[in-house]
Amino acid sequence: MDTLRRYFIGLLPSITSVRKSFSITVMILMFAGSFPVSRIEAFSGSGSGTELDPYVITDCTELQEIDDELDAHYVLANDIDCSFVPGTTIYTEDFETGAAGWGHSGTNDSWNIDSESCTQTFDSTAYGTNGNSGSGCSEEQLEVSELISPVISLTSAAHHYIQFDSWADDENGPCTDSGDYDSKDVAVTTDGGSSYTVLNDCFALHSTESVDGEFTTWRLPISGFANEDIQLMFRYDTEDDCCGYGWYVDNIVVGEGFVFTPIGDNIDRFTGSLDGAGYAINNLELFAGDYTGLFGVIDEGGEVFDLSVNGVLVNGGDYTGSIAGISYGTITDVSVTGSVSGGDYTGGLVGAHADPDGLGSSSPLVFTWDGDSYEFQVDVGGTLPSTVNGEDHAALRDGSLAPRGDKYDLKISQEYDEIVYYDELQLFTVDHAPGFDVAASIDRNLTGEYFSFAESPTHPLVSCTDKWGNDCLAQLAESDDDWSTKNPGDPDNFWVLDFGDLSDAEDINLIAEGFSDYTIDTVTRFKAIQVKDADGNWVDAYPRSQIDPPKGAPRTSLISLKDLFITDDYSVKVAFPRARMNWFAVDTTPQTELTVTGSYPSSVNLRFGGYTEADKTVFWDHDYRQRSNTPFEFLGAPAGKFTKYGDITPLLSSPDNQFAVLRHGDWMDVEFDYTPAADGLERSFVLQNWVLYKHWDKGAWARTVEPLPFHGMTEYPYLAPESYPYTPENTAYLEEWNTREYFGGGVQSNTIIDSSADVDVEGCDYTGGLVGYNLLESITGSSAHGNVYSECDDVGGLVGYNSEGSIEESFATGSVEGDEYVGGAIGSMNDSGSAYRVYATGNVTGYYRVGGFIGRNQYGFIEESYATGEVYGDESHVGGFAGGSGGDSEILNSYSRGDVTGYDYVGGFAGNNGGVINNSYSTGYVLGDETDGGFVAYSGGGPAESNFSFWDEDTSGLSYSEQGTGRTTAEMKSSATFTTDLGADSWDFDTVWGIDPGYNDGYPDFLYNLPADDADGDGIDDSVEDAGPNGGDANGDSISDSTQANVTTFVGSVSGNYVSMESTCDTIAAADIIEETENGMDDEAFDYTAGLFDFELTCAAPGETATVTMYFFGDYDASLVTVRKFNGVNDEYLDVPGAVATNSTIGGEDVLVITFDITDGGPLDMDGTANGTIIDPTGPAFNTAAAPQTGLGGSQR
DSSP: OHHHHHHHHHHOTTOSOGGGOHHHHHHHHHHHTSSOHHHHHGGGSOOOSSSSSOEEEOSHHHHHGGGGOTTSEEEESSOEEOOOOOOOEEEEEOOTTOOTTOEEEETTOOEEEESOOSSOOOSSSOEEEEOOSSOSSOOOOOSSEEEEOOOEEOOSOSOEEEEEEEEEESOBOOSOSSSSSBEEEEEEESSTTSSOEESSTTOOOOOOSSTTOOOEEEEEEEOSOTTOEEEEEEEEEOOSSSOOOEEEEEEEEEEEOOOOOOBSOSSSOBOSEEEOTTOEEESOEEEOSSSBSSEEEEOTTOEEEEEEEEEEEEEOSSSBOSSEEEESSEEEEEEEEEEEEOSSSEESSEEEEEOTTOSOSOSOEEEEEOSSSEEEEEEOOEEETTOSOOEEEEEOOTTOOOEETTEEEEEEEEOSSEEEEEEEEEEEEEEEOTTEEEEEESBGGGTTOEEEEESSOSEEOOEEEETTSOBOHHHHSSSSSOOOOOOTTSOOOEEEEEOOOOTTOSOOEEEEEEEEOTTSOOSSOOOEEEEEOTTSOEEESSOGGGBOOOOSSOEEEEEEOTTTOOSSOOOEEEEOTTEEEEEEEEEOOOOOOOEEEEEOOSEEEEEEOOEEEEEOSSSOEEEEEEEESSOSSOOOOOEEEEOOSEEOGGGGBSOSSOOEEEOTTEEEEEEEEOOOOOTTOEEEEEEEEEEEEEEGGGOGGGSBSOSOOOTTOSSSSOOTTOOOOOOHHHHHHHHHHOOEEEEOOOOOSSEEESOEEEEEEEESSSEESSEEEEESOEEESOEEOSOEEESSSSEESSEEEEESOEEESOEEOSOEEOSEEEESSEEEEETTOEEESOEEOSOEEESEEEESSEEEEESOEEESOEEOSOEEESSEEEESSEEEEETTOEEESOEEOSOEEESEEEESSEEEESSEEESOEEOOOEEESSSEESSEEEEOSSOOEEESOEEEHHHHSOSOOSBSEEEOHHHHTOHHHHTGGGGGGOOOTTTTEEOOTTSGGGSOEETTTSOTTOTTOSSSOHHHHHTSHHHHOTTOSSSOGGGOTTEEEEEOTTTSSEEEEEESSSEEEEEEEEOGGGGTSOOTTEEOTTOEEEEEEEOSSTTOEEEEEEEEESOOOGGGEEEEEEETTTTEEEEOTTOEEEEEEETTEEEEEEEEEEETTSTTOTTOSOSSEEEEEEEEEEESSOOOOBTTBOOBO
């Protein structure tokens, strides 16, 4: 919009107020295509709140009125100033002369008026305090202690406020009544305290993080008490098992004035849109509790865009940000400046950025005909990149599939932001004696085998205790609608189960029904089946990698415990990550005979079928009867060639890498031939699938059909030499079947796009410069520029915690300080979270797991990213890029440049690597008291692989490393180190990497950082080289000069003709044609009509001898040429020994060719040092008078 404003002024200088020229605005916007015309038409009136006629906001009070209609559409008409303007002051108290009229009461009450604190020296000499004796270790249980003001008579003004200074040192925690934390409230009473109104909604009044911190000023509205007599109440509630110095308040003011409060909250969420129209909200101040921001919570479908918020000041509790405490919606083109302070989940832009319901039953959905209707049964498949094997066996519930005529009829839909690859589908009928049911095993070694269990298992659950000590017997004793407890704050639950005496049992099968709740975040992915050993300790009954945890929709599974009990203690401990369980039992009934018959579909028809509505109360239970042609949530626009609609039966009839590729909204109508079960037998069903899917949130590779997966791949996205098998048969399949092409271009909702926060941020757990906590959502093209401070965990310059979300083309520049899991860009990342082309430049300080880019990378994927800040960690796992990287995490094509200091496990790139780090490097100085390493200090806890990665031995000060290869500085700046020396494993210097001496100190950098028109990094525009002689191949080697770092071609400034130079060294760092006079003296006996080639070479090793060949296009007689150089050290011109000048023709043009050798550190090298760099101005000299030939040649001083 700023661009449009400047355009208006240029076109219409006579118009004094462009923003009021509405007809012109409409015309320009229609032409520009930036906004729908409907948003601008509202300027002609106040609007009606619809998308076509939004409400027009002209001042801060109108902005506050969004509270009254949270689902409407709004647009700014001008810049808005939200500065607090105090009116008449009604009451003040600074406690300097006592506390007249103030009282205090409560259990263990300790409010008093002190002249000094034993722990603090404040500006004032007296203040209200509810502290302890000052020991800092004996905080009493106060229950509720109240400091009560004298009566204050409010006026008839429309708005009143209270302002006060606060300092606290206690066990600050969530605003709950659990008694586990200390809480602080400010309230108003009109009856002496018998009843009261709390001014802050679950007000955090968060504690100062150090005893020498300063007071924080708070300002709250007092609403609904005009013309009444009130008293203020400062209510303090503490528990007794933590240290603290209590709560101090001072400088209390009550007066007239409007105080802006967050729009909406976690109950009443904003679902409309706010169009900033390029305008700004200035000087916004927010003082509130949890869910603090311009909006408390932006719900799914809510939008804020094209808006600036300048000079914001935010003090909040948990879930605090300048734009929103939590955003489930979309924020685009929003910029913020100022400061933000909060508790957990605090960010410069938003506190938490999340999918409102998680992924739910993500993956293809199966509906079956049960004799009356189609009902949702299960979701199927595996998600990339977490798994690369799409085999999945799903047992269907009893009675869920009945014949329809002579067919079994199923519907399989793809309704999510995913691309699905379906390669095989079989229905297995399992016939058995009555009284039994059938399940697949969660033992991955038994995939494809099916087992029976009694419908009434022999040993129901006798006792059950969960991770938190809760009795879960009533919840989990039988299959019903009562599911295990959900605890998002501590997601990795386990259950200790007792089924009674199993000593006489021969077969012992554990039966479990549950699902994975993707709305619960998890870090550890703890999964286990455990029994007690002889010492009473829990030990694994199965290797954890062998256990297949529940899927997104409920399934009943089985695992054998036969011969696994070590003692006569038959209790079992079961752990699944983020699982919600419904039922456990043990069945000791011997296996009954099963008759298993598999069949492929008789027909599969692919069509567009739309989207079903889901009941999200527990798991996502989809209703086939409630369908829409438009999605119930905003979805992206994946690009590529999808499978054509129609009969696709052959594609699902064998596992052959010929997939049915499905887009959201696609449905498959599937039929299998029906044959009845034998008399006296009952029938169960298992659906066997080979299907993989990738979710939009995972990054750019997940938004296009390519790269295609294939059977046997080891990872995804895969790296060369792995590739989809483009055999003649598979190529023919792609051409015949995958013809439904989409070009993308859409964006997913629930995203942050092209937004920035230049905000200093202070918070506790999950604190980030842009976003505190990013769950399942994407951040693209955004940045954070302020400093981030926390004394808690998961702290990042850009994002504090990234769980299953994607971050792309974004960066952070501020310094970061935290405790554990602290990173310049990201504090922690897990569960297939991704970062692509993200960088951080700020210094990072922390205690444990501290990294220049990321503190802890657990199951995350990072590519083409870097960090340049210095890193300091007090304890262990400290790295220039990553403090620790474990699990199935991957870091590819990344680098770090900052110095690293720590105590133990200190690495130039990573403190610990338990994942995969490939094609990466580090250059920083490394200092550790215990274990350190130039690249990686310690490897373990996972794949622990690092391939084709390097560190600079010279700059790091270390010649050893757990992983990586050490190289000298000169070698690190040579492309040969990363290409020629690696052979087939070369780094990608065509699309990813480049070297330009003018960038990144000459170390490899990403092409997206280098000038886009200088791909070979020689400082010459590609278009100039491509326009050179011989079609851009001036040296005639049949390779384009613009693609070779050791060849440079350009127009010489002296002759006006093209010149070219090539070197056997790796890189021509700089090259130019200079005149003789630029050397500060003339070579009196010679003329340099073509100029001198002033160049700098970068070689692979110090002391290397390079062959240099120069090409001067034009009519020159080689027989008249003497090759001379200028020595700037001695200010003299010299002949170049051994130089040869010849005439040639290249591309039909005459050219003078000069060839000579030059040694790094030798007499022709201007810097005289063997350092891998050669500097030498040399050119063809034409003799104008006889000159004596001495020394290196005709010396002319």
